[in-house]
Amino acid sequence: MSKDILIVGAGEFADIAYEYFTVDSDYTVTGFAVEREYLDETVKFDLPVVPLEEAPSHFDPARTDAHVAVTSTKLNRIRARLIEATKAHGYHLANFISPRAMVWRTAELGENVFIFENNVVQHGVTIEDGCVLWSGNHIGHQTRIRENCFLSSHVVVSGYCDIGARSFLGVNAALADNVQLAEDCLVGMAAAVTKSFDTPGLILNGNPAEAAKVSSYRYYRIKP
DSSP states (O other): OOEEEEEEOOSHHHHHHHHHHHHHSSEEEEEEEEOGGGOOOSEETTEEEEEGGGHHHHSOTTTEEEEEOOOSTTTTHHHHHHHHHHHHTTOOBOOEEOTTSEEOTTOEEOSSOEEOTTOEEOTTOEEOTTOEEOTTOEEOTTOEEOTTOEEOTTOEEOTTOEEOTTOEEOTTOEEOTTOEEOTTOEEOTTOEEOSOBOSTTOEEEETTEEEOSSOHHHHHTOOO
């Protein structure tokens, strides 16, 4: 039985989420919500766009789930903040798992997780709240991806890894077995991470990857 879903966001990722939830899930998208100060349209795909602050009066949380569809803006902090705001309005946060992804039955997923097509999530993996796995990633057995991480396409995460909260992994990045990354790390495109890094906010590039002199906090101009 189809259930209604509200998409929080109105950018490109929200457009993608609308398409994926419509075509490849049991949900029916009934509208969009954005914070009032960013509301610049009232209709998208012939559906209403409302201020997030007023969403419960338009879309009853008792009958409507929600999904925050925002990318890695400000090192995933915007998505994290909107997830908390949406939960505070009483919404249950739905996941999207592509039917063309392989998520093993022993994997554990949090809320507001979006997993695109051709991902492989192996035995014993934990993916916490608010994570996005774009197309074609491999997540090795017993790995833990902590909350609000963003993995670009064709990332390989080997077994027994631990990726810190809000980290970003670029296209074709690779992590060896047992690698641990602190929170807020930015792993560059095609970087090969062969050892653990326990300092938050690193930018890691190269093969083997090493930390850049600039931090991810400075790169995104955000506070730790």
